Amino acid sequence: MSTIAQTTGGADPRGTQPRTDPRAWLGLAIMSLPVLLVAMDFSVLYLAIPTITDQLEPTAAEQLWIVDIYGFLIAGLLITMGNIGDRFGRRKILLSGATLFGLASVIAAFAPNPEVLIGARALMGVGGATLLPASLSLISNMFPNLRHRSLAIGVWTACFAGGSAVGPVIGGVVLHHFWWGSIFLLNVPILLVLLVLAPRFVPEYRSGTTDPFDVLGVVLSLLGILPLVYAIKHLAADGVDAVGIVSAVIGVVAIVAFIRQQRSAKHPLLQINLFRLPAFTSAIMAALTCMMTLGALSYLTGIYLQSVLGRDVLAAALAGVPMAVAVAVFSLGASRISSLLGTRGAFVTALLFAAVGNLGLLGLGTDTPLWIYLAATTVAGVGYGIVFSLVSEVAVASAPPERAGAASGISETSFELGTSLGLALIGSLATLVFRGNSDGRDFSDTLGETLRHATQLGSDQGGDLAQTARTAFVDGLHVAVGTSAGILVVMAAVIAVVLRRRQAR
Structure with missing residues (x-):
């Protein structure tokens, strides 16, 4: 056993709170x-x-x-x-x-x-x-x-x-x-x-609880998520075919079955009723949206810095420091921002900052100065840091006390699922644009494979292929960050309306 007891006894000097x-x-x-x-x-x-x-x-x-x-x-x-x-x-x-x-x-x-x-x-x-x-x-x-x-x-x-x-x-x-x-x-x-x-x-x-596991809920949730994501990736890489369509159908049917099963289960995996709470739903959707767009941004710009601009891995890593610092600093300072602007104002402001940062990446090209990338990602980091800190607090606080644990679990899930969905959805969109802009040239599935193939060709033909591939990747990056910015702006508008209605009640 631990040497630390569950310190539920003892009061602080004011006599109002137990000691830690x-x-x-x-x-x-x-x-x-x-x-x-x-x-x-x-x-x-x-x-x-x-x-x-x-x-x-x-x-x-x-x-x-x-x-x-x-x-x-x-x-x-x-x-x-x-x-x-x-x-x-x-x-x-x-x-x-x-x-x-x-x-x-x-x-x-x-x-x-x-x-x-x-x-x-x-x-x-x-x-x-x-x-x-x-x-x-x-x-x-x-x-x-x-x-x-x-x-x-x-x-x-x-x-x-x-x-x-x-x-x-x-x-x-x-x-x-x-x-x-x-x-x-x-x-x-x-x-x-x-x-x-x-x-x-x-x-x-x-806890000592003896409630049974919702095994069926676990199976249905995974049977819905994994085939659907596979279908998205497959359709983006190989086009419409039977494999992609069947996988998508299996995923959609399983997700619908999961939602129906959760509504009737005695001990459900997911507390569906929590989504009737406007503040809770707003926080979860903000987390999902931000992690989707941040995951796609980080993944695509990592390839951009190395394979398009030709930076080595250390230079690419150092280029990510300003955004990392912005995320950490504004995550810790989010409570002060919330106290100044209110929860609704903090969420909307943060989402718009993230959107502006993504839009700034539209200025990237095949030979763009690095400061454009640094400025855009730092601005985005400010917004992401604020949202990340607010989500858990708002999600748990908006739920009834007896459902705080379930609310916390859903909040964490939204972060992880958002990252993976961003790579699957927005990342696949960038791949689709990349391959669609090949101008009839023999592109491989990824930019890295295409550049490796280009080095095996003659200097003229290989150089032309490499430049076309880099341009096509930048086009895909632009579509991805533009889409991300649009999603963030829409989410900011939705939260502004939903939380205003809640405050007006």
Whole structure:
């Protein structure tokens, strides 16, 4: 057992709030480690994809699966793993997930082909799905003082937002010195620290509930998400065919069945009724939208910086620092912005900042000065940082107290699912434009493959093919960020109307 008790007794000097054991802050620092890792591993591959493409030669579909199978499994299993932690012990599931995450990271580091790497990333997703809900739910037990608990949740959120933003930077620096698999080995020593220290400084907790698992809900949710995303990628890469259509139909039917089943289930995986709350729905949709657009932006610009502008991986990583700093700083300062502008004003302002940043990327070309990229992504980072910090607070606060746990799980799921949907939907849109703008030339599935083919041709023919491919990729990037900006503006307008109506009641 932990040396920290669940400190529910004792009052602070004012006699109004129970005290927090000072060692709980060390426990929070320890639990922040897996949060950083899980968030980083969403984005750490963005700058590594060109190198992985050269080494493992994945197809366009395999390339996207390498990046986003991790996020889809996390999103699909988060609420389930949260329920398992409640029953069998949150610290126990935290340590089990960390062990699986570490072992899968080692497999990924030495993957000999795309199939093994995709499988390892899938196992990392299963492990990551245990780490996030376990760490966040333990905070409520470790911090009985409401003010301290609010600060602890803020730190947790900042770690998640900052980890997602800093992932490409760290990945780029590591790739500059070592081979691509080293980005996964970074996880191992950090997880070892967690495994050694958590039993001492993180308390165990279990709810003792005997409610049955919603196994059917888990199956239907995954059966809906994965085939539908596969269909989107397949149709973007290969055009309309029977495989794409059948996969899409299976996904849509399963999602409809999932929603119907959740409405009638006695112990549902997803609390559908929470979406009747305007503030809750606004927060979830804002998280989903921002993670979609940020995921696509980070993935596509990582390729742009290296394969179009010709920057090495270290230069590309350093170019991501301003946005990472903006996300972290404004995530921590979001509460002050919310107090000045109100929740509605903060959400709308943040979404518009993110939209303006995406629109700024329309100025990118095949030989654009780097400052345009830096300015646009920094502005976008301001907006994303504010939204990330507000979402968890607003989603949980808007739900009834007895549903706060379910609201937290849905909030986390929206972050993970948003990243993966962005890569699948907006990333596939960019791929479709890239291949459609080939001007009859022999383009491969990806820009990296096309450039590699160009080097095998003569200087005149190869140079012409490479320039056409880079221009086509920039065209796809423009369509992607323009679409992202439009989605963000629409979401800002929807939230402005929905929350205004709520305040008027």
